[in-house]
Amino acid sequence: MKKLLIRIGMVLVMLVVLNWVYSIWFFEKDLRKHSDIVELSWQVTDDSCRIIYLGESSNNHYGDEEQNHRKISGFTADYFPTVKMGDLTKSAGHAQTYYYMLKHVPASSTVETVVVTMNLRSFGPLWIYSRLETALRKQLVLLEDYPPLVNRFLLAFKAYPILNDEEWDALAYEHRHKDPLDFPYDFEFDDNYAWDSAMAWRGWCDFDGKYDPEMTWMACYYIKSYGFSITDDNPRVRDFDAIVELCRERGWNLVFNLLAEDVDKANELGGKDLMFLMKRNRDYLLRRYGNLDGVTVVNNLNLVRDVNFIDQEWTTEHYYEEGRRIIADHLAQTLKIFYPEDYHNPDSLVLDKGHYFFAETRALDRQRPYSYALMLTADSIRPDWGMVNVAFEIKQVDSLSRVVFAVEKLDAQGEKAIDSYDVKAQVKKTDEWDFATFALPIDSTFRSAQIIKLYVHNFSDSPVQIRNLDVSFRPAYLKARVKAQTYKSVDLQDGK
């Protein structure tokens, strides 16, 4: 026995040494290889972010035909140009993934506020027992709190659920069958499975009573996705609770961004019962987290209309630009509480420091021909300024676009004058980012105007994108920061 104890001691020493060797030379490489989400967490420090946005595919998904691929987090960042905001986006991610991402945000980070996507569907059995879970859980093993060698040991010996597609489906089925539905009134079905089966059997009929097989399939899918009642035992609730605890420990402001669901379609397909459950679940989350100190829940559930959902044949939270903007705007109003001084509405930004830089990519097309505008009042034009340098990147689909940089001046009598500067001479490329610069004199008309607005205007049918708009007011004696050229104003009336 003594011999055995000596050997056990030797094994322990060996493991300590091996752990040291592994931590020094191998662990980081393994983390990058097998748990790449941690790189996102590390990036937060590298970028000195103050706000971080954690999301899944709702954040980075855009329509095939869309030119503007900006994320919800990107649009939100536009409201806080002086606050560095980063996003940690992991497709198919959920609260458990976010928890591990947050846990690995380095202590030295400058993070103050954390925005965590809260997806109503992610509380349902269809997502909790999704086929993607094996891969997702595997990614989290190395991120446990144990010594690095122990984590690698757990990964080597598959300490995560290894289930095949059929096994995950069986688990989802089991919970759909077993988990009760919480209705305050008599409801025909005891569980999600019975409800879904009845819909499949009876079929979905339109207003004329006509059976529609495609809509029946969709109705079943909506019932599967939203027909559940969140309880305190829900694994996602436990994950969100853990996030709350973690954010408290780290002293971060926590915002849960409850995503919009296609309630229009849910109502049409699942009727009042499905809507009841969706609202009940929303209320559960608002009640559970909205009343906690340091936690804010942004309720976007019904903000986005059906037309702004990209996937019309199944349930996702993938929005077209307008949907993404709506959610960003709503979220920004909450973040404004934490950053009142830094908040600017990107559609009417007042320039007050003589230099304005805007990284946002924006699509300009027939429906939305104007970029964000910089609005100045007469008294904000300092006497020593003699020039305004303008630079921006532009990408046009074809050479038919007609884009100008516009300076709109409104005098005391309410008369409006627009000076437009054509970018055509500078930008020849199509489908590639190009660069346009202007140096505009600050003449008497500038100084006599009451309000001045600066923006990019696309007055053709051909869409373009712009980004990195840089406007700098300079004293007359200084050279322009960019290679400047002055252009004559063009007449918008005849389009020359």
Next chain:
Amino acid sequence: MVFNSIEFLVFLPLVVLLYYLLPHKGRWLMLLAASCVFYMWFVPKYILILLVTIVVDYSAGLLMERFADQPKKKKTFFIVSIVSTLAVLLIFKYLNFLTANLDQLCASLGMETHLMTHIILPIGLSFHTFQSMSYVIEVYRGHQKAERHFGYYALYVMFFPQLVTGPIERPANLLRQLHEEKKFDYVNISKGMRLILFGFFVKMVVADHLGEYVDEVYGHLEEYNSWSVLGCMVFYSFQIYCDFFGYSTIALGSAKLMGFDLMDNFKTPYLAKNIAEFWHRWHISLSTWFRDYVYIPLGGSRVKFGRWAFNILVVFVLSGIWHGAAWTFLLWGFAHGLLHIVEKALRSRFPEKEPRHKWLKISVDALCVVKTFVLVTLFWVMFRATDFEHLKAIFETAFTNFDGGEQMSVKPGMWIYLGGLILFDILLRNTRFDAWCDDIPLALRWLIYAVLVFMVIACSSVANFPFIYFQF
């Protein structure tokens, strides 16, 4: 429960601890319960199949012994037992194959039939049915006394270290040991741990890493050139060896922790100089099973060449079919049998002469080893291919696409792992890892342990590769 899982690493020490804490008379029950848990970890309901086999063969053993003086009755019970065990095998392993082929046959005759069944193969069925049959045959032959204790018999069939992938034990070895009272012995613990560690290294570091390349290339043949496919064939030879050898070694180690000695299943098979020797070194428990229960009853080698060749072909075709219910396995077995016959024919026609010089002998032996390895490697393709189309595609790509396609890129680490394995194989050619460790100095031994522990934990593949032989 699979060996390379956290569950097993918790389960095994618990079982071993309980085993030594319990008095001898209670151990069988604990081991049987543990074996049930081990087996039911996969699909619980399949234990019922196992139970049927156990009950039938246990009863057959007792009845054969009771009617030992009435040969007809004895034979009847023997046949009932064998047929029922084979029926289980036929239903759960071969029915899908047979019905699918019947459907195809009918289709070729212009008849549309839907006989195809979709029965899921219970894990380890081929192994435990063969183990059970070996008991019945031994009792029938009078070499083994019938086991009166149902629990011990059930444990003989279900002993968890070798339940799902062998070694296929004989009652003379395992059943006898189950009755013996094992005392705690540090040497057994040490040897068992060594074997388990080495088994993990071979499976998780070498086999699973090789599997990543094999799956990639065999799964995307159209993207790779001939060199990659040829390289992949060699990789598969090592993958299947390491996978199965790794499992067997862990099984041996797990049993050794409790003082049980299971039979060796491998003895450096890729160092064999001819195919007959290969089968003396590869999956020894199956080879000897077929030798004792099929080959020798057919007449063995003490018959004319033609009859012997027939016997060999029967044995190898059965061995092929034992592995899997597919034509590719049958072809694989047939190819091995044929090669065996050709080699023997050549040997009898051109008797081997002992080379005069030592180095010449070494060179000739090395060439023979390479020749056998190349042939076995080519035959493994049949074993790995999913069907004949896949088999054809592998061989076509391997020999006709030298200029097109991508070159498989192999990470340096892979060569190190493979090199390590080959080095171990050479070092262990006449011994086993646990015994080999006894002969090296303590410091070096612990250095080897440390390196192996580190490699198993830090360098193992994270891909999930079930043991290949689980499917049989």
